[in-house]
Amino acid sequence: EPSRLLSIRGHYDWLSETDWVFMENAGGSQMPRVVANAIRNYMANSYVQLSAGYELSEYSTNVVNEARSFLASFFNSKDRGKVIMGPSTSQLLFNLATAYTPHIQPNDEIILSTAAHEANVGPWVLLAQRTGAIIRWCDISIDVDSSEVSTIHEESLQSLLNEKTKIVALPHVSNLLGEIIDVKKIAKMVHEHGAALVVDGVAYAPHRAIDVADWNVDWYVFSLYKVYCPHMAAMFGNNQELSRVQGQNWFFINNDDIPYKWEIGGVNHEGCAGIVALKNYFISILKYLAKEVPENERQLICDTFEAFSVLEQQPMEELIRGIKEHPKLRLIGLSTVQTERRVPTISFVHSSIPCTEVVKQLHNAKIACRNGHMYAARLTDALEFSRTQGVVRLSLVHYNSLQEVERVLSILQTI
Numbered sequence: 001e002p003s004r005l006l007s008i009r010g011h012y013d014w015l016s017e018t019d020w021v022f023m024e025n026a027g028g029s030q031m032p033r034v035v036a037n038a039i040r041n042y043m044a045n046s047y048v049q050l051s052a053g054y055e056l057s058e059y060s061t062n063v064v065n066e067a068r069s070f071l072a073s074f075f076n077s078k079d080r081g082k083v084i085m086g087p088s089t090s091q092l093l094f095n096l097a098t099a100y101t102p103h104i105q106p107n108d109e110i111i112l113s114t115a116a117h118e119a120n121v122g123p124w125v126l127l128a129q130r131t132g133a134i135i136r137w138c139d140i141s142i143d144v145d146s147s148e149v150s151t152i153h154e155e156s157l158q159s160l161l162n163e164k165t166k167i168v169a170l171p172h173v174s175n176l177l178g179e180i181i182d183v184k185k186i187a188k189m190v191h192e193h194g195a196a197l198v199v200d201g202v203a204y205a206p207h208r209a210i211d212v213a214d215w216n217v218d219w220y221v222f223s224l225y226k227v228y229c230p231h232m233a234a235m236f237g238n239n240q241e242l243s244r245v246q247g248q249n250w251f252f253i254n255n256d257d258i259p260y261k262w263e264i265g266g267v268n269h270e271g272c273a274g275i276v277a278l279k280n281y282f283i284s285i286l287k288y289l290a291k292e293v294p295e296n297e298r299q300l301i302c303d304t305f306e307a308f309s310v311l312e313q314q315p316m317e318e319l320i321r322g323i324k325e326h327p328k329l330r331l332i333g334l335s336t337v338q339t340e341r342r343v344p345t346i347s348f349v350h351s352s353i354p355c356t357e358v359v360k361q362l363h364n365a366k367i368a369c370r371n372g373h374m375y376a377a378r379l380t381d382a383l384e385f386s387r388t389q390g391v392v393r394l395s396l397v398h399y400n401s402l403q404e405v406e407r408v409l410s411i412l413q414t415i
Helices: 002-009 013-017 033-045 055-075 089-099 122-131 154-160 183-192 239-244 269-288 297-325 355-364 377-382 402-412
Strands: 081-086 109-113 134-138 165-171 196-200 219-223 233-238 329-332 345-350 370-372 391-395
Touching: 002 269, 033 269, 055 081, 055 233, 055 269, 055 297, 081 089, 081 239, 089 122, 089 196, 089 219, 089 233, 109 122, 109 154, 122 134, 134 154, 154 183, 165 183, 183 196, 233 239, 269 297, 297 329, 297 345, 297 402, 345 355, 355 370, 355 391, 355 402
Parallel strands: 109 134, 109 165, 165 196, 196 219
Antiparallel strands: 081 233, 219 233, 329 345, 345 391, 370 391
């Protein structure tokens, strides 16, 4: 209902005041007021170092611990592994690939996706260059009849796996295509060959509940600033892999002191206050939607993301329908609107007008979006698109409305 959506948008200062339509959420979501206020309050009233023993320091230590506990529920990590925080997904994956250096030998194989964000490609390419490992590419699949682009061809992935495979690094959702891949099925395939699966969940995390316990992945990482939080990231590592590879923090920190051994320079303390406050935002969402608020933290997370998915569905369906029906636009990705198969990260190109010009006209109409390769340069290369032009990307989350989509489509009709 529009009134309930307005209530949700009321949690965001800028969204409440602006006449812009914000569809650049895949680059970074907006931050609810309760999260921003928690960060400010922490910096104003408890901006001290951790574990010093005095009262205020203990309070600050508890804030960081509470954030880590909430993230454990967010991942549904249970007792399977640990949560590591860092400044970005790119940095966490760079650190992870560095940690694998002693464990990769010449002619070992690493499987990467051409559809991936470079954060889960570049560090592994560098690892291969350091160690003499071989990169195997899991390519996109393009349907001959419909021209629909799929993130991964599962049969091709299966054919690449063998006894030399040590690491498989894939996106849960392509940040351009929006397709959800079956990581649980892929994890089973990968583990049958004794390899580790590293999943980039950045484009998945704003839309659906993460469940590493069910999927049985080895590593899963996402960016918190795309999930209504400050510019941080979080990574789950399972106990088995964490016992094998070593974090790069200073020599006097024991290898089994996890996550400390992995969090070089420490974590963003005030950012942790924001992470803790996200729980309050989730509670407000369920209340506005007249849903029961569960006491169990994990259930709260699952119920909130279920609500997000419902809120996103109709705007996503309408935007995809409008792009498909436009005679000069080509949808890049799958045309399906099935909740279990895609999120509302939607890319397209125009048959005769450069993407930069399409975006310029959208900007003139106060539609916040962008074009380019969005750090998935290997994907735009595979699609034979210019890296400068790339695709136009419109990315929605739960606070985007059907009316906003209709406004965007009316502008696209004039282009």
